[in-house]
């Protein structure tokens with residue numbers, strides 16, 4: 001826990017959104033990326049609880065207090081390593097996860113919860129920007145086939161081509 005009084009001093013802030021007048025003209029991301037300073041400040045709100053209920057809330061078991069602390073200490077590379085040790089796709093979960101970890105956050109009992117999802121997104125975006133995200137190729141191939149071949153042989157498919165009863169144009 002980097003800053004014992006962080007949760008007393010810093011109010012919760014989440015990422016700002018682009019102006020509506022701009023958003024209606026494109027399909028780009030609505031939320032802006034928080035600055036590293038803002039993210040570090042938000043990470044300082046984590047109390048490093050003895051029983052961190054954020055763990056229970058996260059279906060992936062993300063090690064949230066530890067990556068919050070690493071961000072607060074400006075050790076972003078370490079925060080990234082902690083994050084990807086349990087999460088294969090933080091670039092998605094940092095955006096579209098409903099964040100049950102925040103609903104479970106102990107700080108949420110009497111104050112707004114730690115902005116965990118925003119911190120997660122900032123970590124992975126910094127990791128991409130710094131070139132820390134690299135393919136993890138296996139040292140040895142197992143020889144197993146992809147899920148596509150599983151589908152072909154599963155009970156959902158006979159393995160035979162699907163016979164179309166009527167032309168697709170009739171469906172629309």
Ligand code: SF4
Nearest residue numbers: 046047049054105106
């Ligand atoms: S429950 Fe909230 S305050 Fe406690 S360790 Fe998890 S994120 Fe930090």
